Amino acid sequence: MDKGAINVRVLKNSLGISHEIVRKVVCAGDIVVDATVGNGNDTLFLAELVGDTGHVYGFDIQEVALRNAQEKLQQADVLKRVSLIKDGHENMDQYIGQSVKAVMFNLGYLPGGNHSIHTKANTTIQAIQKSLDLIVPHGIVMLVIYYGGDSGFEEKDAVIDFLKTLDYRKYSVLMHHFINQIHCPPIAACIEKLK
Amino acid sequence: MDKGAINVRVLKNSLGISHEIVRKVVCAGDIVVDATVGNGNDTLFLAELVGDTGHVYGFDIQEVALRNAQEKLQQADVLKRVSLIKDGHENMDQYIGQSVKAVMFNLGYLPGGNHSIHTKANTTIQAIQKSLDLIVPHGIVMLVIYYGGDSGFEEKDAVIDFLKTLDYRKYSVLMHHFINQIHCPPIAACIEKLK
Numbered sequence: 277m278d279k280g281a282i283n284v285r286v287l288k289n290s291l292g293i294s295h296e297i298v299r300k301v302v303c304a305g306d307i308v309v310d311a312t313v314g315n316g317n318d319t320l321f322l323a324e325l326v327g328d329t330g331h332v333y334g335f336d337i338q339e340v341a342l343r344n345a346q347e348k349l350q351q352a353d354v355l356k357r358v359s360l361i362k363d364g365h366e367n368m369d370q371y372i373g374q375s376v377k378a379v380m381f382n383l384g385y386l387p388g389g390n391h392s393i394h395t396k397a398n399t400t401i402q403a404i405q406k407s408l409d410l411i412v413p414h415g416i417v418m419l420v421i422y423y424g425g426d427s428g429f430e431e432k433d434a435v436i437d438f439l440k441t442l443d444y445r446k447y448s449v450l451m452h453h454f455i456n457q458i459h460c461p462p463i464a465a466c467i468e469k470l471k
Numbered sequence: 472m473d474k475g476a477i478n479v480r481v482l483k484n485s486l487g488i489s490h491e492i493v494r495k496v497v498c499a500g501d502i503v504v505d506a507t508v509g510n511g512n513d514t515l516f517l518a519e520l521v522g523d524t525g526h527v528y529g530f531d532i533q534e535v536a537l538r539n540a541q542e543k544l545q546q547a548d549v550l551k552r553v554s555l556i557k558d559g560h561e562n563m564d565q566y567i568g569q570s571v572k573a574v575m576f577n578l579g580y581l582p583g584g585n586h587s588i589h590t591k592a593n594t595t596i597q598a599i600q601k602s603l604d605l606i607v608p609h610g611i612v613m614l615v616i617y618y619g620g621d622s623g624f625e626e627k628d629a630v631i632d633f634l635k636t637l638d639y640r641k642y643s644v645l646m647h648h649f650i651n652q653i654h655c656p657p658i659a660a661c662i663e664k665l666k
Contacts, residue, residue: 286496286611286663287645301481414481442651448482449651455660456637456644465650468481 290464293452294420295321297466298378301416302326306377309410310334311365311403312395316345318380323354332358333372335365338393365403369410377415379407383431384422384462394427397434404438408447408469417467424460432463439465446470485659488647489615490516492661493573496611497521501572504605505529506560506598507590511540513575518549527553528567530560533588560598564605572610574602578626579617579657589622592629599633603642603664612662619655627658634660641665 288296302308304327310319313336322332336342342360349355361371365381381404383395407417423432439449452464483491497503499522505514508531517527531537537555544550556566560576576599578590602612618627634644647659 284609285643286492286609287643287661297481414479416481436650440650444652447651448480448649450482451648451650453646453648454643455631455635455646456642457639466482 290420290462293464294418298418302378305329307331308377309379311379311381313341313345314382316348319345320348320352323357334358334360337364364399366399369406375412376410379417381419384428397431401438411469413469413471415469419465421463485615485657488659489613493613497573500524502526503572504574506574506576508536508540511543514540515543515547518552529553529555532559559594561594564601570607571605574612576614579623592626596633606664608664608666610664614660616658
């Protein structure tokens with residue numbers, strides 16, 4: 277009797293975990309941030325969650341990333357819900373004059389892009405600090421940290437070291453880590469503001 | 472405009488994470504195991520999930536734990552769905568002659584009990600290995616690892632070292648870790664059998 281057999285994966289990958297958590301938090305009408313637009317996948321995901329009455333601020337320093345994202349958002353007819361901003365995410369406070377519900381980061385290089393252009397620990401940590409100021413209580417900063425091969429190890433270590441220093445009375449930081457892989461699966465880390 | 476404010480915690484604690492994952496997997500009619508009955512909280516949780524047509528095997532070596540659990544299950548009128556077995560979980564294969572959907576472990580000492588009586592790395596790892604043989608594809612072994620104060624560090628390290636050695640082609644191991652706490656919050660780790 278093997279009534280328990282099922283064929284659906286239980287554990288999602290880091291991107292799936294990130295989306296599952298963000299979906300719990302972000303509602304129609306919310307203001308949110310995609311701190312690393314990249315090819316616009318998370319920007320589109322957020323634009324669909326916030327609906328017609330919400331807004332997404334998206335940051336990237338690469339023209340090609342913003343162009344790809346703009347096209348993707350246009351095709352989905354959600355471009356008017358999004359402000360695409362060509363500037364480093366460490367300057368997000370200069371563009372956003374209100375509290376936000378969630379900020380998403382994909383750390384590493386642009387998938388399919390030039391590996392020499394990637395987020396860097398110093399500006400990433402500044403951007404996370406600014407995000408923590410911007411989010412409402414029980415808002416989140418969601419990070420997916422890509423590393424492995426030729427890059428990302430230094431940034432990963434620096435970001436995790438920084439997350440460990442966050443005051444446990446103000447923030448809860450949960451790290452999701454696949455620990456039996458031979459390669460370097462991305463790490464999903466969620467910071468929740470407690471008050 | 473602070474339309475994003477909400478008052479519900481986003482991140483659950485390790486026990487909540489464990490229950491959330493188990494709830495995704497375990498359905499009415501399933502056969503499951505509580506490898507560490509303790510005070511019977513997870514035994515009751517599982518008995519409610521499997522319903523009248525399922526069954527829970529519960530293991531503990533402490534008479535007091537099994538007595539407390541029996542009372543709790545009786546009160547909830549689910550005792551007939553549960554076999555409470557006074558033996559070490561490393562012997563579970565001697566009692567279970569069929570595949571199971573999920574096995575839950577709470578590692579550490581019995582809450583409120585004697586700290587000198589607690590699960591130990593050697594038998595815990597044997598029990599996890601037997602659990603991995605018993606679960607169906609896409610079944611899970613869910614561990615909540617309590618440690619801190621006077622005990623549990625050695626077991627935690629040994630169990631995590633063991634989990635890292637599991638073949639990534641057969642199992643996916645996801646560890647949930649709160650990384651900015653001053654105390655030692657329990658770690659939730661989930662092993663999913665892939666095939």
